[in-house]
Amino acid sequence: MNTYPTTLYRLIVPPTLDGLTSALNQPYLRDSGFRLLRRDVAGTPALLVNGTVDRERAEWCDVLAGLTGAQVTLGHRSGGGALLVAVDDRAYALAYGTLGRFMVERDAIDPGFGIAFAVRALLPDDIRQVRRRFMGTGGRVDRSLVPGGQHIRMYGIDRTGEIVGQVTGRTHNPALTVCRRTGKATRVCGGDAPATHGSRR
Structure with missing residues (x-):
C-alpha cells in the first residue's frame, strides 16, 4: 500500500461510534451534503466522510477583473475526506485533501x-x-526557520516564557511506514497534529 501525506489528529472523545460521531463538524457536513459511512478498519469501528465542494466562480476572479477590466469567470472544485477510527482506548481522525x-x-x-x-x-x-x-x-508569535536544520537547543526556547505551537523537522523512525519503505528520513510537522510530507533527504 502506498503512503500519502496525512494529517493525524488525536481526539478527546470516547473510542466508540457515538464518540466518533460527536467529533464530526456536523453543521459543515450537513451544509456541504457530505455523506457519513460506518466502516470497520482492522476490526475497530470507524466513520468515513468524503466529498467535494464546487464553486462556480473563484473569489479571486473579482481581483483580476478589477485590475485588467477583463471578464474573469473561473470555478473550481475542492475535495477532501476524513476517517475517524477507534484504536484501543483512543480515537483518531485522519484528514485528507483541502x-x-x-x-x-x-x-x-x-x-x-x-x-x-x-x-x-x-x-x-x-x-x-x-x-x-x-x-x-x-500575543506575539515568532517563527524561526532554518531550511538546512539545526539542533533544537540553537532556537533558544525559554521554558517559562514561551509556548511552542509547532515544530518541523525530520525523523528517521523505522516504525513509520514511509521511513521503512524508502529507507530515508521524512519531514514531519508537529502542531495540533503530526503531518507527514513525504520522504526527503
Missing part, C-alpha cells in the same frame, strides 16, 4: 498531540522550523 480538516470539530482535537509526537520523533539535530507564542507580549 477539506478534510474542516470535517473534524476543532473542540474534539487534542491540541498537544502533534507537539508531543514531534518532541519524541524528530531528530534533535535537524529541526527546520519552530513557531512559538510569547507570554505577556500582546
